[in-house]
Each structure stands twice: as structure tokens, then as C-alpha cells.
Amino acid sequence: MNYTFSSKTRNICLALIAIGVLSLVGGFLTDAHRTWPSLLLNSFFFMAIGLGALFFMAVQYAAEAGWSAAVKRPMEAIASYLPYGAAFLFLTLVLSSLHLNHLYHWMDPALYDKTSPDYDEIISGKSGFLNVPFFLIRTVVYLGGWILFLRAFMKKSAIEMQGYNVSNWKSSQQLAAWFLVFFAVTSSTSAWDWIMSIDTHWFSTLFGWYTFAGFFVSALSMITLITLYLKNQGLLPEVNDNHIHDLGKFMFAFSVFWTYLWVSQFMLIWYSNIPEEVTYFMDRFANYKFIFILNLFLNFFFPFLVLMRRGSKRNYNLLFFVGIVIIFGHWSDNFVMIMPGTVKEHWHFGWVEIGTMLGFLGFFGFIVLRSLASRPLQNKTHVFYEESVHHHI
Amino acid sequence: MSRKVIYGVFEDEEILLASAKALRSKGVRIKDVFSPFPIHGLDPVIGIKPTKLSNFAFFYGMFGTSFAIWMTWYMMVHDWQMNVGGKPSFTWLQNFPAFIPPTFELTVFCAAHGMVLSYLLVNKLYPGRSPHNPDLRSTDDKFIMEIQTSENGKIAEDLIVSTLKSTGAIEINHKDLN
Numbered sequence: 001m002n003y004t005f006s007s008k009t010r011n012i013c014l015a016l017i018a019i020g021v022l023s024l025v026g027g028f029l030t031d032a033h034r035t036w037p038s039l040l041l042n043s044f045f046f047m048a049i050g051l052g053a054l055f056f057m058a059v060q061y062a063a064e065a066g067w068s069a070a071v072k073r074p075m076e077a078i079a080s081y082l083p084y085g086a087a088f089l090f091l092t093l094v095l096s097s098l099h100l101n102h103l104y105h106w107m108d109p110a111l112y113d114k115t116s117p118d119y120d121e122i123i124s125g126k127s128g129f130l131n132v133p134f135f136l137i138r139t140v141v142y143l144g145g146w147i148l149f150l151r152a153f154m155k156k157s158a159i160e161m162q163g164y165n166v167s168n169w170k171s172s173q174q175l176a177a178w179f180l181v182f183f184a185v186t187s188s189t190s191a192w193d194w195i196m197s198i199d200t201h202w203f204s205t206l207f208g209w210y211t212f213a214g215f216f217v218s219a220l221s222m223i224t225l226i227t228l229y230l231k232n233q234g235l236l237p238e239v240n241d242n243h244i245h246d247l248g249k250f251m252f253a254f255s256v257f258w259t260y261l262w263v264s265q266f267m268l269i270w271y272s273n274i275p276e277e278v279t280y281f282m283d284r285f286a287n288y289k290f291i292f293i294l295n296l297f298l299n300f301f302f303p304f305l306v307l308m309r310r311g312s313k314r315n316y317n318l319l320f321f322v323g324i325v326i327i328f329g330h331w332s333d334n335f336v337m338i339m340p341g342t343v344k345e346h347w348h349f350g351w352v353e354i355g356t357m358l359g360f361l362g363f364f365g366f367i368v369l370r371s372l373a374s375r376p377l378q379n380k381t382h383v384f385y386e387e388s389v390h391h392h393i
Numbered sequence: 394m395s396r397k398v399i400y401g402v403f404e405d406e407e408i409l410l411a412s413a414k415a416l417r418s419k420g421v422r423i424k425d426v427f428s429p430f431p432i433h434g435l436d437p438v439i440g441i442k443p444t445k446l447s448n449f450a451f452f453y454g455m456f457g458t459s460f461a462i463w464m465t466w467y468m469m470v471h472d473w474q475m476n477v478g479g480k481p482s483f484t485w486l487q488n489f490p491a492f493i494p495p496t497f498e499l500t501v502f503c504a505a506h507g508m509v510l511s512y513l514l515v516n517k518l519y520p521g522r523s524p525h526n527p528d529l530r531s532t533d534d535k536f537i538m539e540i541q542t543s544e545n546g547k548i549a550e551d552l553i554v555s556t557l558k559s560t561g562a563i564e565i566n567h568k569d570l571n
Contacts, residue, residue, distance in 0.1 A: 263493055267494075271480070273480075
């Protein structure tokens with residue numbers, strides 16, 4: 001069966017994109033300081049959802065998982081947003097490097113000048129790693145590497161659709177293994193570069209995992225949302241309650257995983273109370289207290305208590321709603337990761353932020369749904385398709 | 394009326410499953426199935442209700458959480474205030490991030506132990522209990538279906554036996570309970 005990207009859905013996406021463009025243009029004209037972090041936030045967040053879906057797809061191959069073959073197309077479609085999100089993110093980072101904005105405090109050359117009153121000894125000490133050329137090289141390696149892996153996966157997927165082919169599946173598995181090795185390192189280091197370096201003095205050794213946990217659970221929720229959307233249209237008849245239940249379990253489990261890392265990061269810093277570490281949370285408690293605490297409810301208590309029951313993971317409407325809450329919750333978690341270091345107490349949550357988010361959401365939806373419509377939804381010659389159709393738990 | 398038990402012995406779990414479906418479609422109630430391993434999809438066929446163990450687990454976990462909160466409050470705040478790492482415990486709420494690990498551990502501890510003990514109690518599995526397995530081969534390579542005639546008053550025993558035979562039971566044993 002094929003998904004048709006109807007003109008009505010297309011118009012909704014285009015309308016959202018228009019809102020986003022208007023918000024960005026309006027934002028830059030009225031208050032550019034407020035708009036840049038919003039651009040970075042949404043470029044990163046939606047790119048990371050595509051990356052999370054690619055990671056999940058690679059895990060299916062590496063783990064020889066059979067159940068997920070029937071939901072492979074939604075994963076692929078979400079992952080296909082990765083190059084577009086990467087382009088936005090790269091553009092934003094290049095513009096930062098050209099000093100068109102002040103997202104990254106460490107990019108200010110005065111910090112490294114001993115004669116300058118702004119000389120910062122700590123940041124100067126980090127200049128071996130945190131300097132603009134190396135930063136951009138790393139960014140190219142991360143984004144370029146992920147996109148190359150995505151393209152290799154898509155090629156293998158096209159062969160997969162031509163006929164039952166075990167050797168193609170085996171080489172996909174090897175590709176997945178190499179991707180996971182690359183991803184294991186780059187998911188951490190990219191989070192240090194793009195997000196942790198905003199609060200330049202501060203560091204946390206599990207920050208990479210924390211960022212990963214957030215975007216991975218968002219990607220899992222997005223896979224669930226797209227699958228439920230397609231099922232609602234009657235397009236994925238072979239995906240049964242058990243597949244949905246398993247996706248729900250993943251959403252539940254990785255919400256708990258995110259919380260585990262959140263507590264591990266927060267509690268140790270709170271307990272040891274070392275000034276250079278604790279400033280990170282002092283900033284957030286001083287100016288972002290409501291949204292900081294709200295994140296715990298959106299990302300932990302709500303999914304934990306609601307998805308705990310077996311029945312709620314099989315209730316499509318409820319699961320859809322929880323998925324939206326989780327994705328918004330992690331968007332707002334990323335908000336609290338990026339805003340305090342860039343706009344400090346002058347933050348807003350108004351038309352620029354919401355409009356930019358809606359614009360990126362529309363663009364994301366446009367790319368994902370277009371990709372979904374480009375190929376049949378059933379991957380009938382996938383090695384594990386038959387196993388997946390008979391999935392039962 | 395005499396109370397009898399019919400044991401159908403099968404060599405394969407798929408044959409047993411098909412046989413169970415055939416029996417159920419004739420209205421026969423199946424008491425239990427003894428198998429060396431869990432048979433996928435059998436529970437709804439022989440009419441076993443989903444377990445309530447998970448509901449119990451939730452309440453055991455809630456008990457663990459509450460107990461941990463009370464315990465940390467009593468030990469660290471109420472009975473003898475302790476100043477650990479420069480964090481004086483004047484109120485529980487001020488210090489609660491420090492109490493998250495024990496709260497988590499006690500929640501898991503109570504949920505896990507409560508579940509195991511409930512499982513053993515509900516299934517009457519305690520030390521010294523004599524084995525209730527009707528046929529020791531069900532722990533090796535045979536699959537055994539138990540049907541009690543008292544539960545199937547209106548259905549002739551012959552019908553049960555013939556259905557069992559025609560659907561692939563390799564052996565049928567009877568036992569009188571009286």
C-alpha cells in the first residue's frame with residue numbers, strides 16, 4: 001500500500017512553514033538576540049529526531065530484531081529528515097562562527113587576548129578543543145558522517161525492496177554495526193560541541209548521554225505517532241496491537257532512562273555543590289524554575305504513570321497523546337538546555353519561539369510525509385517481514 | 394456422579410493448542426495444561442484470565458516509595474538530624490534529592506520481593522509441598538492437558554475422549570478423584 005500525501009495535509013505543512021518563516025523574519029527584524037537561540041534549538045531538535053530514528057533503525061539490524069520490519073518505513077521516513085535538519089544546523093553554526101550572533105560565548109576572540117579586560121583564563125585553557133576551525137571540522141564530520149550512513153542505509157533499503165536478499169541484510173547489519181560505533185562517539189561529542197559549549201565554563205561528563213536520551217525518546221515517540229497516523233488511515237494493516245505495544249514500551253523505557261540520567265546529572269552536582277558545576281543549575285533555578293520543573297512532569301511523571309499500564313500502551317488515542325506530550329516535553333527540555341546560556345534572564349516564550357517551532361514542525365512533517373509517500377509502506381521482501389507480521393507478545 | 398480427571402498427552406505444543414481450540418469450540422472446559430515451557434497464545438484459549446500480579450506490583454512499589462519517604466524522614470530529619478556533606482537536614486523537602494536513591498531502591502526492592510512472594514503464595518508454592526504434577530513427563534518432552542468431568546457435567550466423557558484422540562493426543566489417561 002502507498003501513502004498519498006494529500007493536498008490538504010500538504011497545505012497544513014506549508015501553512016506551518018509560512019508561520020515559521022514569518023516568525024523568523026519578524027523575530028530577526030525586531031529582536032535578533034531572541035531569535036538566534038530559537039533557530040539553533042529547532043534546527044538541532046528536529047535534526048536529532050531524524051538522527052534518533054536512524055539510530056533506532058540501525059539497532060534493529062545490529063540486534064537482528066524481527067518484530068520491527070513492519071514499521072521500518074516510518075523510521076526511514078523520519079530519518080530522511082536528517083540531511084535537511086543538518087543543513088539548517090550547519091548554517092546556524094557557520095553564521096555563529098562568522099560572529100553574526102553570540103550563541104557561543106567562547107567564539108568571542110577577546111576572551112583569548114591576555115591584554116583584554118575580557119580575558120578568560122578557563123576558556124583560554126580550552127582553546128585547544130574549542131576553537132572555530134576545529135569546531136566546524138567536527139561539525140562537518142558528525143553531520144557528514146551521519147548523512148553518508150543514512151544514504152548507505154537508503155541504498156540497502158532500495159535493494160531490500162527488490163527481492164528477498166539475505167546477503168544484503170547481512171551487509172546492512174555490518175553497516176549498522178559501524179554506524180553504531182561512529183554514533184556512540186559522535187552523539188556525545190556533538191552534544192558537547194553544539195549544546196554544552198554554550199555554558200562554556202561548565203561541563204558534565206554524562207551530558208552527551210543526557211542529550212541522546214532526550215532526542216532518542218522523542219524519535220521513538222515520533223515513530224509511534226507516524227505509525228499510528230498511518231494505521232488510522234488503514235495503511236498499515238499488518239502492524240498489530242503488539243507492535244504498537246512494543247513501541248509504547250520503548251517510549252516508557254526511554255522516558256525512564258532520560259529521568260535516570262537527569263537525576264544522575266542533577267543529584268551529583270547538587271550534592272557536591274562545587275561552584276563551577278552548580279552554576280548551571282543556579283541559572284536554571286533563578287530564571288527558568290517553572291519550565292525546568294515542568295519538564296520533569298512532562299518527561300517523567302506523566303509518561304511513567306500513564307504508560308505503566310499494559311492497556312494504555314494498546315490504546316491508540318492515549319498513546320498518540322502521550323507521544324505528543326513527550327515530544328513537546330523534550331523540546332522544552334532542549335529549550336532549558338540552550339536558552340539560559342544564550343539569552344540568560346531575557347528569555348521569552350512567545351510568538352517567535354512558538355512560531356519557529358511550528359515552522360520547523362511543518363517542514364519536518366513535509367519532508368517526512370513526502371518521503372513516506374515516495375515508496376510502498378510494506379517492505380514485503382525484508383528478510384524479517386514474515387516474522388514481523390506474526391509478531392505476538 | 395463420579396469425579397474423574399482426563400489427561401490428554403501430546404507430543405507437540407502446536408497440536409495441543411489446536412486440540413484445545415477444538416475442545417473449547419465444543420464447550421469443553423479445560424482445567425489446566427502442564428508443559429515443559431510456556432506455550433504462546435494458550436492462556437486465552439483455555440480461558441486463563443490475565444494475571445493481576447502487575448496491579449499488586451504497583452501497590453508494593455507505592456508501599457516501598459512511601460516507606461522510603463517515611464524512613465528517610467524519620468532517620469535523617471525527625472529522630473536525629475544529620476549534617477551530611479554540609480547539607481543539614483532541617484526539612485525533608487530541602488534534602489529530597491539526596492533521598493532519591495534510597496527511595497528508588499526501596500521501591501524496586503518492595504515491588505520485586507512483593508511480586509515473588511505473592512506469586513509463590515497464590516500458587517501455593519512453599520517448601521515441603523508435595524508435587525502436584527500429574528505426569529512427570531510434562532517436565533521433559535510431553536504436553537499434558539487436564540480436563541475434569543465435574544466441570545463438564547453436561548458433556549459426555551466419550552465426546553471429550555474422542556475429540557482428544559481425533560485432534561492428536563497420543564495417550565489418554567483417566568484418574569478417579571473419589
